[in-house]
Amino acid sequence: xxxxxxxxxEIESWLREKDPARLELLWAAADGARxxxxxxxxxxxxxxxxxxxxxxxxxxxxLRADNHGLERYRMTRDEILNCAREARExxxxxxxxxxxxxxxxxREFIADIIRAIKEETGLAVTLSLGERPDExxxxxxxxxxxxxxxxxxxxxxxxxxxxxxxGPGRTMSDRLAMLERLRGFGYEIGSGxxxxxxxxxxGMLARDIDTFRNMDLDMIGVGPYISHPATxxxxxxxxxxxxxxxxxxxxxxxxxxxxxxxxxLTRLARPDxxxxxxxxxxxxxxxxxxxxxxxxxxxxxxxxxxxPEYRKxxxxxxxxxxxxxxxxxxxxxxGARIRCLGRELGRGPGGRKRQx
Numbered sequence: 001x002x003x004x005x006x007x008x009x010e011i012e013s014w015l016r017e018k019d020p021a022r023l024e025l026l027w028a029a030a031d032g033a034r035x036x037x038x039x040x041x042x043x044x045x046x047x048x049x050x051x052x053x054x055x056x057x058x059x060x061x062x063l064r065a066d067n068h069g070l071e072r073y074r075m076t077r078d079e080i081l082n083c084a085r086e087a088r089e090x091x092x093x094x095x096x097x098x099x100x101x102x103x104x105x106x107r108e109f110i111a112d113i114i115r116a117i118k119e120e121t122g123l124a125v126t127l128s129l130g131e132r133p134d135e136x137x138x139x140x141x142x143x144x145x146x147x148x149x150x151x152x153x154x155x156x157x158x159x160x161x162x163x164x165x166x167g168p169g170r171t172m173s174d175r176l177a178m179l180e181r182l183r184g185f186g187y188e189i190g191s192g193x194x195x196x197x198x199x200x201x202x203g204m205l206a207r208d209i210d211t212f213r214n215m216d217l218d219m220i221g222v223g224p225y226i227s228h229p230a231t232x233x234x235x236x237x238x239x240x241x242x243x244x245x246x247x248x249x250x251x252x253x254x255x256x257x258x259x260x261x262x263x264x265l266t267r268l269a270r271p272d273x274x275x276x277x278x279x280x281x282x283x284x285x286x287x288x289x290x291x292x293x294x295x296x297x298x299x300x301x302x303x304x305x306x307x308p309e310y311r312k313x314x315x316x317x318x319x320x321x322x323x324x325x326x327x328x329x330x331x332x333x334x335g336a337r338i339r340c341l342g343r344e345l346g347r348g349p350g351g352r353k354r355q356x
Contacts, residue, residue: 003029003268011269012206015252015261023261030264030297037271038299042338043350045094045126045276046087046327049306049314050075054100056130059163060197062228062315063100069230073310074104077113083305083327084117090331093349094124096149096302101130110136111143118144124349126190131173134181141185146349148182149190150175151221154197155211156204163197163233179215188351190219190274195262196254197225198233199245205252205262213269218352219300220273222262223280225254226317256284260296267297274352276300282321289321291337300350301338303330 003026006014017023051074054063062070080097087095095117099105114125127140128149137148152175154160166172175191183189193208194200212220227234252258259281267275277293277300285292290301304311305327312323322330338345 003033006265006268008203008206008210011209011265012202014265015202015205015258017261026261026264027296030267031295033267033271034275034297034299038274038353040343041299041346041350042294042343043094043274043300043346044090044092044331044334045096045300045302045350046083046090046092046305047096047098047302048075048080048083049099049304049310050080050097051099051102051105052310052314053102053104054130055103056101057165058231059165059233060225060227060231060317061100062230062317064228064231067228067230070315071313073313074102075310077109077116079307080113081116081120083307084121084123086305086327087123088121090303090327091345091347092123092303093347094126094146095121095305096126096128098128098149099130101132105129107136107139111139114140114143114145124351131175131178134185137182137185137187141187145187146351147188147190147219149192149219149221150179150182151192151194152176152179152211153192153194154200154204155193155208156200159197159199159204162199176211176215179217188218190221191215191217192221192223193262194225194254195222195259196252198251200225200252201246201250202252203250209262209265209269212266212273217270217273219275220266220270221276221278222259222266223278224256224259224284226280226283228315228317256281256289256292259284260292263293264297272352272354274300274350276302278302279304279321280317283317283319286321290334291341294338294341294343301334303327303334305330
């Protein structure tokens with residue numbers, strides 16, 4: 001049985017696979033590809049959720065602009081730098097600054113923080129700040145940012161329009177084109193999708209995985225679709241009724257198992273990419289979610305460095321895992337879990353090592 005150069009039909013077939021014995025073959029193949037292409041190291045990237053403000057109206061996300069029940073925050077320069085110092089103390093090679101699409105985080109503010117982090121800690125800086133003008137991306141790259149993460153969520157235009165409406169006065173975005181521009185500006189680029197979006201068929205998800213391969217992405221994040229109840233897609237009034245109509249048996253479940261299958265197939269499609277085992281997996285399975293992700297193709301985890309008083313307010317979806325932990329507690333826990341798998345903690349920035 002070969003997993004190399006899988007066709008769309010073969011990818012879709014594996015997404016539909018339910019036989020535990022056959023799935024063991026998929027897990028083994030993905031773990032073998034991970035070992036061969038990125039090694040045994042699990043790189044820890046310190047996550048800093050710098051702002052919960054957002055100007056967008058995404059159909060599932062608790063940070064959406066019209067969620068007036070959410071208490072908003074924006075971290076100060078010193079608070080962000082203190083998190084970066086903690087990352088250096090813990091031996092991480094990268095910090096990830098993540099936020100809603102918040103124009104209160106000005107071009108100059110972010111550029112200043114990037115320069116300060118680079119000068120004081122030498123850490124790699126990854127940004128995940130949503131869609132911004134090219135001038136912002138260029139300025140942040142010039143300030144020293146190394147990577148930019150921007151999920152395209154789904155490669156299906158109709159489904160994307162449902163979950164990511166453009167908002168007042170805006171046109172529908174093209175995140176795939178934006179990612180290519182980011183690469184042209186000199187960033188390592190990361191993207192990803194959600195698994196089990198209402199209206200997502202197996203064929204759509206197979207095309208997403210094929211898109212990863214064709215875009216030659218440096219980092220790929222996949223996680224289960226989890227909506228916030230204070231959103232159109234998460235409310236009792238609309239629920240999944242707002243989704244495109246699918247034939248029976250075509251809806252991809254937003255399950256833990258389906259997410260592992262997507263992680264494994266993503267590793268096989270893009271063997272040298274960095275692939276995280278996400279917080280959303282831990283939310284579905286606190287005891288083993290991240291570990292099983294790491295055993296089925298993933299090689300990255302993102303311990304959360306956000307101060308707990310802010311972490312609980314960064315409510316993309318409810319009941320996120322580990323929201324009460326301090327950065328030190330999260331670091332200690334993740335290190336122990338990784339060692340229990342017989343894997344080693346990565347050192348340095350952990351950028352993609354291209355093959356061939």
